[in-house]
Amino acid sequence: xxxxxxxxxxxVRKLPFPAYKPLGExxxxxxxxxxxxxxxxxxxxxxxEDFYGGPNVKSLESEWKNYFGVRNAVSVNSAxxxxxxxxxxxxxxxxxxxxVTPYSMCISATAPLFYGAVPVFADIxxxxxxxDSDSVEEKITEKTKAIIxxxxxxxxxxxxxxNNLAKKHNLVIIEDASQAPQAKFDGKYxxxxxxxxxxxxxxxxxxxxGEGGMVVTNNDGWAERLRLIRNHAEAAVAGREDLSDLxxxxxxxxxxxxxxxxxxxxxxxxxxxxxxxxxxxxEYIKQGLEKIDFIQSAKTREGATHSYYLHVFTYNQEKADxxxxxxxxxxxxxxxxxTENREAExxxxxxxxxxxxxxxxxxxxxxxxxxxxxxxSFSPEVDYSKGICPVVELCHEKTLFFHDxxxxxxxxxxxDDVILAFQKVSDNISELKN
Ligand SMILES: *Cc1c(COP(=O)(O)O)cnc(C)c1O
Numbered sequence: 058x059x060x061x062x063x064x065x066x067x068x069v070r071k072l073p074f075p076a077y078k079p080l081g082e083x084x085x086x087x088x089x090x091x092x093x094x095x096x097x098x099x100x101x102x103x104x105x106e107d108f109y110g111g112p113n114v115k116s117l118e119s120e121w122k123n124y125f126g127v128r129n130a131v132s133v134n135s136a137x138x139x140x141x142x143x144x145x146x147x148x149x150x151x152x153x154x155x156x157v158t159p160y161s162m163c164i165s166a167t168a169p170l171f172y173g174a175v176p177v178f179a180d181i182x183x184x185x186x187x188x189d190s191d192s193v194e195e196k197i198t199e200k201t202k203a204i205i206x207x208x209x210x211x212x213x214x215x216x217x218x219x220n221n222l223a224k225k226h227n228l229v230i231i232e233d234a235s236q237a238p239q240a241k242f243d244g245k246y247x248x249x250x251x252x253x254x255x256x257x258x259x260x261x262x263x264x265x266x267g268e269g270g271m272v273v274t275n276n277d278g279w280a281e282r283l284r285l286i287r288n289h290a291e292a293a294v295a296g297r298e299d300l301s302d303l304x305x306x307x308x309x310x311x312x313x314x315x316x317x318x319x320x321x322x323x324x325x326x327x328x329x330x331x332x333x334x335x336x337x338x339x340e341y342i343k344q345g346l347e348k349i350d351f352i353q354s355a356k357t358r359e360g361a362t363h364s365y366y367l368h369v370f371t372y373n374q375e376k377a378d379x380x381x382x383x384x385x386x387x388x389x390x391x392x393x394x395x396t397e398n399r400e401a402e403x404x405x406x407x408x409x410x411x412x413x414x415x416x417x418x419x420x421x422x423x424x425x426x427x428x429x430x431x432x433x434s435f436s437p438e439v440d441y442s443k444g445i446c447p448v449v450e451l452c453h454e455k456t457l458f459f460h461d462x463x464x465x466x467x468x469x470x471x472x473d474d475v476i477l478a479f480q481k482v483s484d485n486i487s488e489l490k491n
Contacts, residue, residue, distance in 0.1 A: 061481070061488050063391035069481055070474040074405075076398035077464040079264060079324065079331055087319040100312045102289035104296030109284065113318035118271075120322060125246045127254075127273040129280035132318060133287055136235045136257030136270040138311035140168040143253040143272055144203065145305035146282035147229045149174045152435050153202035156228075158188050159413040159449045161207040165233045166414040168205065170425045172305060173432040177201070177439055178415045180446040185358050186210060186369065186457070189448065190218035197222070200436060203229040208237035208247045210459070211364040212357055216242045216250045223251075231255070235270075236366035238263050239332040243360050248273055258317070263331055263364060264324035266317040287311040334465035335365040338472060342368065342463055345476035349483045351376035352385075352458075367410075367459040374455065380489045383408050385482060386458050388489055392478035396462070406460040409453040415441045 062068040091097065091113065099111025109115060114132055121130035133139045141164075149155060151173030157166040159178045169176045180192040186209050193204060204223060206214040214232070223230050230251030234240075237247035238256055248254030253276075258269030274280050282305070285293055290308030294300055343354045355369040372382040390404040399405070419425055420441040423433040433439070444450070462475045482489075 059488060060485050061388055061391065063388045064488055068394070069392040069478040070394050073394050073400075074396040074462060074471055075466045075468070076396065077466050078398070079327055079465070080320070083323050084320045087323055088316050091316045091319050094315075096315055098312060098314050100288055102292050102310070104293045108288060108293060110312065111315045111318075113315045113322065114313055117313075117318040117322045117325075120325060121271055122273065124325060125249055125254075125273055127249050128275045128277060129273060129283075131272045131274075131280055131283040131287065132313040132321075133270045133272060133311040134313050134317075135259065135268050135311075136233070136255050137164040137168070138287075138309070139255040139257075139270040139272040140164055140205065140231065140233060141171045142283050142286045142309075142311060143231045143255060143274075143279075144168055144172050144174070145286045146274075146279045147203060147231070147253065148302070148304055149202050149229075150304060151432055152200060154198060154200040154436055154439070156188075156193055156196050156201060156204045157414075158205070158207050158209070159415045159446050160186060160410055160452070161209060161233065161414065162235070162411065163414055163417065165205055165207050167419065167425075169203075170419075170432060173435070174202065175200075175432055175436040175439055176420075177436075178441070178446055180448045181209075181452070182215065183448050183452070184356055184371075185212070185215075186355070186452065187212070187214040188219065190215050190222060192446075193219060194222055197226050197228070201226065201228055203231055205231045205233060206251060207233040207235075208240060210355070210369050211237045211366040212240050213237060213242040213247045213250055213361045215358070220251070229253070235259075235262060237364050239328050240364040241362045242358070247364070249275075252276065253279060258321050258324070263335075263366065264321065264328050266320035266324065269313050269317045269321060282306075331465050332364045335463055336363070338463035338465070338467055339363075339365050339368050341469075341472055342476060345472075346479050349479060351483075352479070365463065367461050368463050369457060369459045371452075371456050372458060378486055378490065380486055382455055382458060384489045385486070388482045389478050392481060393462075393475065405462055406458065408458050410457065410459065413443075413446060413449045413453055415445060416443055 101107035153174040155169035232251035232254040234248035235257035240247040290306040
């Protein structure tokens with residue numbers, strides 16, 4: 058008789074897992090204060106003292122830059138906006154190329170398109186999953202202007218090698234730290250390791266306010282350009298005779314609201330503990346799964362700390378008696394159940410991460426804005442075929458899986474159920490043959 062739930066046996070876990078909910082009474086009170094004040098946003102999209110926003114936005118930016126030890130913090134309404142604004146601020150434009158990773162949320166690769174630059178994909182490290190410096194170096198051309206590095210899954214990119222490359226070739230590093238707030242390399246926070254860093258306050262992230270983001274940089278000139286792009290630059294530059302460079306000053310509305318800013322101010326105070334709890338839970342799960350020899354909890358980079366947005370494993374099919382990763386992961390999922398507040402996503406264990414981004418239709422067809430090939434026609438030789446980044450494809454199709462059942466709201470009993478599900482499938486893996 059079958060024991061595994063996927064074959065009709067009993068599930069390890071029937072009750073849903075608890076929601077990830079870092080918000081509490083303090084946030085409720087802070088929002089309530091903002092509502093009572095009547096000032097839900099104080100931004101003015103013209104050159105005026107309110108050009109820089111209201112009291113919570115200003116305080117949040119000041120607290121953020123002190124916490125992370127940077128000269129400037131500019132809040133925005135999402136990390137996606139932040140990445141776009143960062144590219145605009147450093148002067149990326151038509152004719153430029155930006156090196157990106159195929160393994161991230163799509164905006165980490167599509168952001169250059171908004172300023173008419175062409176994304177060029179480099180491959181990732183097989184064990185740490187961030188951009189591989191050798192592959193990046195191969196992709197550098199005369200046109201390369203910037204690299205968007207992503208601190209994927211919660212740990213910093215290869216700072217030493219990639220920063221050296223950038224220096225040598227005079228490239229700007231934009232660091233997407235959306236998944237890695239509080240992670241460190243060499244004692245310095247993720248987000249501050251390149252030239253401009255971006256954080257996300259989206260609902261799915263370590264700390265959140267629904268939707269929001271932050272951009273940090275030590276370059277005061279870029280910071281002011283960020284503030285302009287965020288807030289209708291074209292309307293504000295009129296009173297700014299001090300601005301010599303009008304490139305990319307078209308402007309958007311990327312402003313963060315006062316309620317969101319008030320929430321993030323409190324969330325920031327909780328960040329350190331929230332990440333500590335994640336690390337503790339990951340250690341517990343890692344220990345519980347140590348004996349399963351065909352899965353391995355991913356390494357942390359030497360010199361770095363991890364903030365575990367996701368907990369990643371690599372899978373070895375040979376050691377698993379020939380059973381492939383997808384069959385194994387599907388069987389584990391069948392033993393478990395969904396997480397509250399994220400019901401639609403099903404069990405939060407997944408084979409692979411996102412489909413390699415070069416495979417998106419936008420790149421396969423080279424159609425972004427309009428249908429005449431803009432901006433891809435500036436660099437017609439750039440190749441997006443399947444197969445250009447073999448490490449990503451191997452990870453995605455065969456070896457990588459992750460879960461996020463280690464967030465701070467998980468109890469010891471919850472974690473034990475997760476461990477039990479993996480153990481049960483491992484003990485009965487012969488049931489998955491064929
Ligand atoms: C979540 C995420 C983003 C986008 O963040 P938003 O605030 O939702 O725009 C960008 N990059 C990475 C790596 C992310 O995980």
